[in-house]
Amino acid sequence: MTDSRTDVTANDLAGRLCDVVGPAGIITDPAEMAGYLTDWRRAYAGNAMAVVRPADTAEVAEVVRLCDQAGVAVVPQGGNTGMCGGAVPDSSGRQLVVSLTRMRRIRDIDVANQTITVDAGTILQSVQEAAAGVGKLFPLSLGAQGSCTIGGNVATNAGGTAVLRYGTMRDLTLGLEVVLADGRIWNGLRGLRKDNTGYDLKQFFIGAEGTLGIITAAVLKLFPAVRSRATAWIAIHTTQAAVDLIGVFRDVAGDRLTGFELMSRQSVEFVVRHSPGVRNPVDGQYSWFALVELSDALPDAGLDAVIELALERAVQHDLVAEAVVASSAAQSAALWALREGISEAQNHEGPSLKHDVTVPVSGIPEFVARTDAALDKVVPGIRIVTYGHVGDGNLHYNLSKPPGSDDDVFRARAADLAGVIYDQISTFNGSISAEHGLGQAKAGILADYKDSCELGLMHDIKTLLDPRGLMNPGKVLPATDYIRP
Amino acid sequence: MTDSRTDVTANDLAGRLCDVVGPAGIITDPAEMAGYLTDWRRAYAGNAMAVVRPADTAEVAEVVRLCDQAGVAVVPQGGNTGMCGGAVPDSSGRQLVVSLTRMRRIRDIDVANQTITVDAGTILQSVQEAAAGVGKLFPLSLGAQGSCTIGGNVATNAGGTAVLRYGTMRDLTLGLEVVLADGRIWNGLRGLRKDNTGYDLKQFFIGAEGTLGIITAAVLKLFPAVRSRATAWIAIHTTQAAVDLIGVFRDVAGDRLTGFELMSRQSVEFVVRHSPGVRNPVDGQYSWFALVELSDALPDAGLDAVIELALERAVQHDLVAEAVVASSAAQSAALWALREGISEAQNHEGPSLKHDVTVPVSGIPEFVARTDAALDKVVPGIRIVTYGHVGDGNLHYNLSKPPGSDDDVFRARAADLAGVIYDQISTFNGSISAEHGLGQAKAGILADYKDSCELGLMHDIKTLLDPRGLMNPGKVLPATDYIRP
Numbered sequence: 001m002t003d004s005r006t007d008v009t010a011n012d013l014a015g016r017l018c019d020v021v022g023p024a025g026i027i028t029d030p031a032e033m034a035g036y037l038t039d040w041r042r043a044y045a046g047n048a049m050a051v052v053r054p055a056d057t058a059e060v061a062e063v064v065r066l067c068d069q070a071g072v073a074v075v076p077q078g079g080n081t082g083m084c085g086g087a088v089p090d091s092s093g094r095q096l097v098v099s100l101t102r103m104r105r106i107r108d109i110d111v112a113n114q115t116i117t118v119d120a121g122t123i124l125q126s127v128q129e130a131a132a133g134v135g136k137l138f139p140l141s142l143g144a145q146g147s148c149t150i151g152g153n154v155a156t157n158a159g160g161t162a163v164l165r166y167g168t169m170r171d172l173t174l175g176l177e178v179v180l181a182d183g184r185i186w187n188g189l190r191g192l193r194k195d196n197t198g199y200d201l202k203q204f205f206i207g208a209e210g211t212l213g214i215i216t217a218a219v220l221k222l223f224p225a226v227r228s229r230a231t232a233w234i235a236i237h238t239t240q241a242a243v244d245l246i247g248v249f250r251d252v253a254g255d256r257l258t259g260f261e262l263m264s265r266q267s268v269e270f271v272v273r274h275s276p277g278v279r280n281p282v283d284g285q286y287s288w289f290a291l292v293e294l295s296d297a298l299p300d301a302g303l304d305a306v307i308e309l310a311l312e313r314a315v316q317h318d319l320v321a322e323a324v325v326a327s328s329a330a331q332s333a334a335l336w337a338l339r340e341g342i343s344e345a346q347n348h349e350g351p352s353l354k355h356d357v358t359v360p361v362s363g364i365p366e367f368v369a370r371t372d373a374a375l376d377k378v379v380p381g382i383r384i385v386t387y388g389h390v391g392d393g394n395l396h397y398n399l400s401k402p403p404g405s406d407d408d409v410f411r412a413r414a415a416d417l418a419g420v421i422y423d424q425i426s427t428f429n430g431s432i433s434a435e436h437g438l439g440q441a442k443a444g445i446l447a448d449y450k451d452s453c454e455l456g457l458m459h460d461i462k463t464l465l466d467p468r469g470l471m472n473p474g475k476v477l478p479a480t481d482y483i484r485p
Numbered sequence: 486m487t488d489s490r491t492d493v494t495a496n497d498l499a500g501r502l503c504d505v506v507g508p509a510g511i512i513t514d515p516a517e518m519a520g521y522l523t524d525w526r527r528a529y530a531g532n533a534m535a536v537v538r539p540a541d542t543a544e545v546a547e548v549v550r551l552c553d554q555a556g557v558a559v560v561p562q563g564g565n566t567g568m569c570g571g572a573v574p575d576s577s578g579r580q581l582v583v584s585l586t587r588m589r590r591i592r593d594i595d596v597a598n599q600t601i602t603v604d605a606g607t608i609l610q611s612v613q614e615a616a617a618g619v620g621k622l623f624p625l626s627l628g629a630q631g632s633c634t635i636g637g638n639v640a641t642n643a644g645g646t647a648v649l650r651y652g653t654m655r656d657l658t659l660g661l662e663v664v665l666a667d668g669r670i671w672n673g674l675r676g677l678r679k680d681n682t683g684y685d686l687k688q689f690f691i692g693a694e695g696t697l698g699i700i701t702a703a704v705l706k707l708f709p710a711v712r713s714r715a716t717a718w719i720a721i722h723t724t725q726a727a728v729d730l731i732g733v734f735r736d737v738a739g740d741r742l743t744g745f746e747l748m749s750r751q752s753v754e755f756v757v758r759h760s761p762g763v764r765n766p767v768d769g770q771y772s773w774f775a776l777v778e779l780s781d782a783l784p785d786a787g788l789d790a791v792i793e794l795a796l797e798r799a800v801q802h803d804l805v806a807e808a809v810v811a812s813s814a815a816q817s818a819a820l821w822a823l824r825e826g827i828s829e830a831q832n833h834e835g836p837s838l839k840h841d842v843t844v845p846v847s848g849i850p851e852f853v854a855r856t857d858a859a860l861d862k863v864v865p866g867i868r869i870v871t872y873g874h875v876g877d878g879n880l881h882y883n884l885s886k887p888p889g890s891d892d893d894v895f896r897a898r899a900a901d902l903a904g905v906i907y908d909q910i911s912t913f914n915g916s917i918s919a920e921h922g923l924g925q926a927k928a929g930i931l932a933d934y935k936d937s938c939e940l941g942l943m944h945d946i947k948t949l950l951d952p953r954g955l956m957n958p959g960k961v962l963p964a965t966d967y968i969r970p
Binding site: 113164191252297446449462 | 595596597598599600620641642644648649652653655656665669670671672673674675676677678679680681682683684685686688689691692693697708709710711728729731732735736737738739740741781782783791843844845846847848874877878879914915916917918919920921922923927931934935936938939942943945946947949961962
């Protein structure tokens with residue numbers, strides 16, 4: 001092995017990669033590659049010179065080192081379940097996809113330290129199950145948990161339904177192992193809850209979507225197992241009442257409040273219409289619905305009584321139109337099905353334009369009112385499917401065409417409609433990407449919503465850690481901004 | 486105003502600074518400066534060309550810009566309560582201390598969003614009180630809370646007694662405003678719990694001890710008020726039993742567990758000996774004592790029953806020698822006095838050599854056994870005052886001389902003794918600074934305990950954000966490592 005840059009050309013790279021990962025670790029057949037080149041929603045499609053599937057961190061490092069020498073760009077990929085095309089290569093056919101899916105060892109579970117150390121390619125659900133196997137909880141929970149990987153979760157700082165209580169993946173990550181752009185391995189796999197020995201390097205790579213290095217392993221926090229749950233479905237007249245209701249539940253239930261999801265009537269109507277067997281347990285034609293979940297480590301924690309206490313106070317303040325508390329696990333699952341069916345149900349109503357945004361919780365009422373009005377001006381009759389993890393200020397602001405109108409005409413307004421939402425976000429000091437990241441979907445518009453100081457610092461970091469612009473180019477930041485000729 | 490670097494020389498800097506901050510904002514009289522040039526423990530003393538006390542962020546920015554032009558180093562200072570000399574200038578007299586203590590506005594409290602936005606110079610206790618004033622909790626709690634500032638807390642990623650439940654200052658910080666080394670202001674004052682729009686810049690500055698920029702304001706998380714507390718004092722035979730006991734309390738009490746402090750018998754004996762009126766409520770001569778605290782948002786949360794439940798299970802597993810549950814707030818305060826009196830009590834026993842370290846919780850028994858034995862070999866009869874936030878794996882490993890021996894002889898072994906502890910830390914993949922930071926105390930030994938890849942990245946970041954090496958030089962990293970001639 002030699003360090004000379006001139007040692008590897010793009011032409012002989014495939015052979016050298018094969019030496020590193022073995023014939024079983026490299027795919028060049030177009031049909032076999034196809035699943036790695038398109039995202040699961042088929043919203044983004046690309047091409048690649050090859051897909052490599054390293055077996056361990058040393059192989060990842062050697063692959064990256066060879067690509068650095070050859071000047072070939074690397075696109076790290078986990079479960080390929082992202083929402084913004086962050087793991088899909090460009091169309092040039094000159095990039096290399098590095099799939100982490102062969103690296104799925106659970107390296108260590110330390111029960112007393114409440115930590116688990118896993119390879120980046122480990123499936124989220126495997127981590128949840130391993131934690132449950134030792135009587136602990138790994139709280140990250142999302143729709144794709146059966147196929148998304150921990151590396152992807154860390155690289156996109158994944159959120160989900162339990163952020164209110166447990167935080168995002170950034171909060172759940174104690175240590176990382178990362179292959180840097182030049183092939184060096186940074187070993188930051190420390191399972192420490194306190195460590196003030198200088199700059200916290202792992203923070204660079206969390207949420208950077210593979211643009212600064214490839215995450216190969218992580219130390220994650222575990223939590224006490226949950227032994228009681230209670231779920232309520234609450235009909236609400238206004239977004240202000242919803243915001244006030246969060247306050248009441250937080251105040252009464254404290255840490256027991258693990259989920260607070262809000263759904264517009266339109267969202268719930270779509271689910272009831274398109275999901276057989278799913279019904280809204282509340283009859284009235286209310287504007288909003290909240291799904292509230294409490295949980296506790298105690299097996300008999302009296303959570304129903306805590307919900308009743310919060311509801312009593314909420315009724316006194318006129319915040320609740322009608323409410324149902326689930327009396328069984330099956331009823332609770334039925335309520336969650338109403339929430340989780342929205343995305344799928346919306347697909348039956350034509351194109352779904354998705355936006356994943358945050359504003360401060362207090363700003364939600366005015367933000368929703370203004371944005372709804374502005375969207376209806378652009379496309380009169382537009383159906384607005386607003387729902388999300390409102391306890392974190394996070395709304396999925398999804399849009400469906402007016403009934404009976406043309407799909408393509410609606411799709412053609414996608415950028416205008418997104419602009420309406422993001423411009424409102426801007427005035428509320430919010431975020432144009434709450435939990436989905438930027439990927440290639442939003443890299444190009446970031447400059448419209450970040451000030452030049454912040455963008456400049458982002459460019460500086462990118463240039464520092466990836467001077468040749470070979471780590472997942474075109475994601476997070478536009479490739480043209482940092483690739484030097 | 487002009488941007489030319491040659492515009493300001495070190496000689497006319499004082500006058501220019503006075504123009505910016507006004508005569509009331511600059512101190513050059515040696516007697517008046519004295520309090521800013523020595524830390525509160527009088528362990529570090531320095532000198533300065535002046536102390537400036539800007540009134541707002543714009544003034545801080547202009548001060549830093551002038552210093553950048555003049556090539557004068559800047560030492561940011563909050564309450565000057567740090568443990569490692571991080572806020573004390575060097576002895577040259579050529580550095581400028583920038584005290585943030587005039588900037589103590591509470592800019593905003595957003596109850597619905599559970600956030601508070603404050604100037605960096607705001608006293609921690611003022612933030613706690615402002616939160617309580619709106620029925621919320623700001624959970625950071627430390628001995629110096631009456632004089633330390635939020636800016637210092639963020640810059641040192643402060644910890645304290647409630648990290649087990651609420652995390653460190655990094656976990657409590659949602660947004661920052663920072664003056665960069667060239668005087669630009671980065672406005673990252675966002676109060677969002679989810680924001681995945683690229684690299685998370687605030688993470689740079691948290692825990693960087695002012696070496697990458699000056700924090701001028703922060704958005705902090707608030708939590709539901711605590712309305713019930715329960716405290717127990719538990720005698721334990723071994724460190725392994727202590728570690729297992731944490732597991733039992735976590736498992737039974739879940740989020741209610743807010744504190745788990747461990748103290749060696751030596752620590753408790755010192756307090757009982759030197760603090761009038763303080764007694765150990767447990768009679769036996771046990772090796773270790775744990776102070777356990779549970780809390781809850783509910784006013785009548787039945788926490789005593791939860792403690793009893795945990796203790797029952799602990800007794801079944803033979804983890805508890807003897808236990809007392811506080812039956813009143815006064816009793817609880819008396820138990821906390823035993824814990825909080827250790828540092829002061831130790832001062833009566835001669836020089837106190839302090840070390841603030843973390844290992845994974847599971848490693849504590851073996852770490853303590855090996856370290857105690859190794860320390861006793863270096864100084865036979867040494868008295869080891871081990872205590873700390875053991876739920877986070879954090880131990881204050883403090884040392885007192887053998888009874889009757891000479892102070893200076895003991896002090897002369899300080900570096901050897903620290904080396905013994907830190908070398909053990911290294912073999913347990915721990916941290917040589919859990920919550921106190923590096924400051925000037927540990928900047929020089931960092932290279933012995935970090936690998937070259939990590940150190941190299943730290944230097945790269947320092948050079949990126951502070952290319953002239955003017956931001957708090959000699960803290961975190963040795964000044965010689967990055968100052969260019």
